[in-house]
Amino acid sequence: MQSESYPIIKLFVGVACTVGLYSVLYRETKFYRFFEHMFLGLAAGWAMFALWGETLKSTWWDRMVGSVADEGNPAVPGYWAWALLLPIGVMAYFVVSKKHNWISRIPIGIILGLWSGQQVQVWFTRYGPQMQSSMKPLFPTTWSEFITPLQPEAGAVYPAQVIGNLIFLLTLLSAMSYFLFSFETKSKLFNGMTTWGRWLLMIGFGAIFGSTVMTRFTLMIDRMYFVFIEFFQQGLIPLIGGR
Amino acid sequence: MANEKTIWEKLQAIDRRVLYTLLMVIATVSLFFKVNVPTKPGQPTKDLYRLLVDDEALPEGSTVILQSDWTQSTRGESAGQMEALLRILMRRNIKFALLSVADPQAPLVARNVIRAINLERKAKNQREYQVWEDYVNLGYFPNAEGTSNAIAANFKTAVAGRKETPPGSATPLDVFQSPVLSKVSKVEDVPVYINVTGSKTSNILIERLGGRVPFAALVTGVMGPETLNYYQSGQVKGVAIGLNGVAEMESLMEKGLVETGKPEVKSFAGETNYGRGMAYYLALHTCLVLMIVAVVVGNVAMVAARKKK
Numbered sequence A: 001m002q003s004e005s006y007p008i009i010k011l012f013v014g015v016a017c018t019v020g021l022y023s024v025l026y027r028e029t030k031f032y033r034f035f036e037h038m039f040l041g042l043a044a045g046w047a048m049f050a051l052w053g054e055t056l057k058s059t060w061w062d063r064m065v066g067s068v069a070d071e072g073n074p075a076v077p078g079y080w081a082w083a084l085l086l087p088i089g090v091m092a093y094f095v096v097s098k099k100h101n102w103i104s105r106i107p108i109g110i111i112l113g114l115w116s117g118q119q120v121q122v123w124f125t126r127y128g129p130q131m132q133s134s135m136k137p138l139f140p141t142t143w144s145e146f147i148t149p150l151q152p153e154a155g156a157v158y159p160a161q162v163i164g165n166l167i168f169l170l171t172l173l174s175a176m177s178y179f180l181f182s183f184e185t186k187s188k189l190f191n192g193m194t195t196w197g198r199w200l201l202m203i204g205f206g207a208i209f210g211s212t213v214m215t216r217f218t219l220m221i222d223r224m225y226f227v228f229i230e231f232f233q234q235g236l237i238p239l240i241g242g243r
Numbered sequence B: 001m002a003n004e005k006t007i008w009e010k011l012q013a014i015d016r017r018v019l020y021t022l023l024m025v026i027a028t029v030s031l032f033f034k035v036n037v038p039t040k041p042g043q044p045t046k047d048l049y050r051l052l053v054d055d056e057a058l059p060e061g062s063t064v065i066l067q068s069d070w071t072q073s074t075r076g077e078s079a080g081q082m083e084a085l086l087r088i089l090m091r092r093n094i095k096f097a098l099l100s101v102a103d104p105q106a107p108l109v110a111r112n113v114i115r116a117i118n119l120e121r122k123a124k125n126q127r128e129y130q131v132w133e134d135y136v137n138l139g140y141f142p143n144a145e146g147t148s149n150a151i152a153a154n155f156k157t158a159v160a161g162r163k164e165t166p167p168g169s170a171t172p173l174d175v176f177q178s179p180v181l182s183k184v185s186k187v188e189d190v191p192v193y194i195n196v197t198g199s200k201t202s203n204i205l206i207e208r209l210g211g212r213v214p215f216a217a218l219v220t221g222v223m224g225p226e227t228l229n230y231y232q233s234g235q236v237k238g239v240a241i242g243l244n245g246v247a248e249m250e251s252l253m254e255k256g257l258v259e260t261g262k263p264e265v266k267s268f269a270g271e272t273n274y275g276r277g278m279a280y281y282l283a284l285h286t287c288l289v290l291m292i293v294a295v296v297v298g299n300v301a302m303v304a305a306r307k308k309k
Helices: A002-025 A030-065 A080-096 A101-134 A159-178 A188-242 B007-012 B016-031 B043-053 B072-091 B106-123 B144-153 B201-209 B224-232 B242-255 B276-308
Strands: B063-069 B095-100 B135-140 B193-197 B215-219 B238-241
Touching: A002 A030, A002 A188, A030 A080, A030 B106, A030 B135, A080 A101, A101 B144, A101 B201, A101 B224, A159 A188, A188 B016, A188 B072, A188 B224, A188 B242, A188 B276, B007 B276, B016 B276, B043 B072, B043 B215, B043 B224, B043 B238, B043 B242, B063 B072, B063 B106, B063 B201, B072 B106, B072 B193, B072 B215, B072 B242, B072 B276, B095 B106, B106 B135, B144 B201, B193 B201, B201 B215, B201 B224, B215 B224, B215 B242, B224 B238, B238 B242, B242 B276
Parallel strands: B063 B095, B063 B193, B095 B135, B193 B215, B215 B238
Antiparallel strands: none
């Protein structure tokens, strides 16, 4: 009986938490606060458990202490040097000390140094291919067909493709010109480009916002699915009907 | 009498809680209608489907790295993506090494989806995916940037020490002894690196993997527009964006993919293809209609109220 009831109890707790957290839409109350704090506590507790069980034990502790041979696993010697990481990690907690918080800057400095060192390579691997793909042909190589056919000739650039590339280039240059704040310009052409760039950016932001709204709706729909389909229709009603 | 509000003023002053309730009611009612809304898959989703199902891009029985970086907070979009992806991988006997870098809860959430899809296969008398033989769970790795860098530099060292218990054994063994990773030592050894993400870990992987391996991403609607830049430049080979991407993938699984000048990609007709994506799709449409109506009514009411003044 206990094992039969467990899934529905689990779902009920989920539904109660959903209602509790969504109650903020009405007003922030103690009811909402209770569920908010419970959620934060659970997440923090689980994070600590997962950090040890899934990360620190295998990647730090086991490597430091080593292991004896057992069924299928060879003996692995421990490397004491891994212990040196512990004081560096502990130093980060001095951030809560008013007197010694300067110590916490040492591990932060190490992390920042490592991160900064990677940025040159990271920048190029991230934006290099995008800059490369922005170099598009602006002159057609064939006039055999105006619109790009479904099976285009290899390497051929069609007039319609060029029109698309020109629109791309205009968008790219206009949007980039909007961000040139270092000097004032009285050129009508340049000012027109920056205005056009601002319009294009606004259209882009609108599209991004639309996509974001769709995500928010989907998250709400999923919660409704959980409450009314997974809990009521698939969980509670069959349970009541089964009895 | 002079202070009585007009209909336009009343429309502008609708309490937000009324709109929230209306939205929830419309979404909930729509969920009870099982309608397959017609979709026309976009090129990013088509490319993703080709990458996952075409035998040349991903040979049957090969191993992929599956980085699952989502939790319950983006279940609406990411769960559908993960389910569709796992259905394809399992039907093609693709082995996968599962890891997470975004959230400590992510491995547990991913394992729950694997269990659900396994139950679905069991109900259809299909072979269940077995840990060790078909997939290994590498677990959670903190610091997305550092982990991605380490994976790109030396995959074997990056995940060294991770163990998994083979079925029928009590002793956890090194994951590189498993059939899943026995032939993998560097990231270039896998044909595709897949990231299902509810955050920006796809961007981190793009910049850290640096094109060493074909990369596919299943992202939320929030990350979609940004990820399309990387798709246009060829840094991402295929993308599924949000719920729309899930519905498109499910539609492709049902109907297959025919493109001029490219080999046909098979469908999985007769299997369970429509899942969470199509279940939510009608509700998404009705919610969007409500929002458009609310925006239009609000603006018309504002203009009408101004004119009256």
